[in-house]
Amino acid sequence: MKNVKLHLIALGLVIISELIGIIQIPVGIGTIVLLPMLFAMVLGILTTPKFLKIAKEKEMDDAGSLIGLTLMLLMAKYGTNIGPTLPKILAASPALILQELGNLGTVILGVPLGVIVLGLKRETIGGAHSISREPNVALIGDKFGLDSEEGQGVLGVYIVGTVIGTIFIGLMASFLAVNTPLHPYALAMASGVGSASMMTAGVGSLIAVYPEMEEMITAFGASSNMLSGLDGIYMSLILALPFSEWLYKKSYKFKYKEFPEPPMTKEEK
Amino acid sequence: MKLRDFIVILLITAGISVVGNYIGYKVNPIEAIPGMLILVGIAVAGILLSKFIPVKIPSVAYIVTLSTLLTVPGIPGSAFITEHVAKVNFLALATPILAYAGIYTGKNLDSLKKTGWRIVILALVVMIGTYVSSAIIANITLKMLGQI
Incomplete structure (x- = not known):
């Protein structure tokens, strides 16, 4: 809390990252946009004991407990972008609500790949039923326990998402914005996956490409992200998890020519 | 706190x-x-x-x-x-x-190393799946609404 060293490291990271600034790299047909926040994250990892040893165990722990709080100013800023555009957001609400079903695309792609190609078992259900952010980890933990195969899956995807998710979503947003006919507003809505940092990376990359659309892009991203936070857990529970179970059985049968063992919920163990 | x-x-x-x-x-x-x-x-x-x-x-x-x-x-x-x-x-x-x-x-770097490459691939596909399908649905709906 009163960890002055941590805040000084953070200040140093911010200064270096902002001095580097926004870098746009043309790659073949498109552009990759690298934002200061990505540099801050990568440099932040480099300060930890495995690398430069500037930040110690204590700084890492304190940083972890502060992330939630540091997000609040950004959230307040998002609201101030939604307010002035509220009539437009409301007019677009059917799109905002329907794109939440995009979560099921995760299941359709992820479950067969996990079972058939990667040879994973029930880890697939935990890891591919959703994008595995905090509410999903909580849900799987509640239903199967985090020490179960499903729990291993959801935690694994959660950790990968935390480490490279922001970078990956940012790259994907700018790549799709430049190389596909998908409109920046649609990509902004898609960026709201229920993780503020991923959404910010997605939205930030879009703004770097389309600065004149900043207000609407951030407003759509933030409102979609809020919606994901609100409905994400119900979506997982009612639609995505049962659908994952069903597709898991089909994929399992396809690969091993027999049906899998029936799943065990926490109560049955 | x-x-x-x-x-x-x-x-x-x-x-x-x-x-x-x-x-x-x-x-x-x-x-x-x-x-x-x-x-x-x-x-x-x-x-x-x-x-x-x-x-x-x-x-x-x-x-x-x-x-x-x-x-x-x-x-x-x-x-x-x-x-x-x-x-x-x-x-x-x-x-x-x-x-x-x-x-x-x-x-978290250590636990990431432990979960292995298969989970890393699964995570990437999961992110692509969510992002691209949401974007396509949003694009179609916004078009139908006449907003883009």
């Missing part, structure tokens, strides 16, 4: 953001500070609301709702808030968060 600690942390983050806002986006700190203080005020109000309203809603939801309502055109003071907050670049607010997140991520 006590409310005082919350405020101190918010002010520290705000201070770091003002520096970033100056270096990265060339906004004079004197101009950015009022907007930044408004954001701190909204955040504190949101935290207080979640403390005193007995329904279990995270403070983040109150903060976004509050700042949305305060900036709807026609609400008294909305023009003032919008004008000042506009001086704070939103990318400048994001950089400090990711700095802290990066420092924290150093802790």
Whole structure:
């Protein structure tokens, strides 16, 4: 809390990252946009004991407990972008609500790949039923326990998402914005996956490409992200998890020519 | 955590953001500070609301709702808030968060190594799946609504 060293490291990271600034790299047909926040994250990892040893165990722990709080100013800023555009957001609400079903695309792609190609078992259900952010980890933990195969899956995807998710979503947003006919507003809505940092990376990359659309892009991203936070857990529970179970059985049968063992919920163990 | 600690942390983050806002986006700190203080005020109000309203809603939801309502055109003071907050670049607010997140991520590197490459591939596909399908659905719906 009163960890002055941590805040000084953070200040140093911010200064270096902002001095580097926004870098746009043309790659073949498109552009990759690298934002200061990505540099801050990568440099932040480099300060930890495995690398430069500037930040110690204590700084890492304190940083972890502060992330939630540091997000609040950004959230307040998002609201101030939604307010002035509220009539437009409301007019677009059917799109905002329907794109939440995009979560099921995760299941359709992820479950067969996990079972058939990667040879994973029930880890697939935990890891591919959703994008595995905090509410999903909580849900799987509640239903199967985090020490179960499903729990291993959801935690694994959660950790990968935390480490490279922001970078990956940012790259994907700018790549799709430049190389596909998908409109920046649609990509902004898609960026709201229920993780503020991923959404910010997605939205930030879009703004770097389309600065004149900043207000609407951030407003759509933030409102979609809020919606994901609100409905994400119900979506997982009612639609995505049962659908994952069903597709898991089909994929399992396809690969091993027999049906899998029936799943065990926490109560049955 | 006590409310005082919350405020101190918010002010520290705000201070770091003002520096970033100056270096990265060339906004004079004197101009950015009022907007930044408004954001701190909204955040504190949101935290207080979640403390005193007995329904279990995270403070983040109150903060976004509050700042949305305060900036709807026609609400008294909305023009003032919008004008000042506009001086704070939103990318400048994001950089400090990711700095802290990066420092924290150093802790998770080992467990990431343990989960293995198959989970890494699964995670990438999961992200592509969610992102691309949401974007396609949103694009089709926005087109049908005539908004793009």
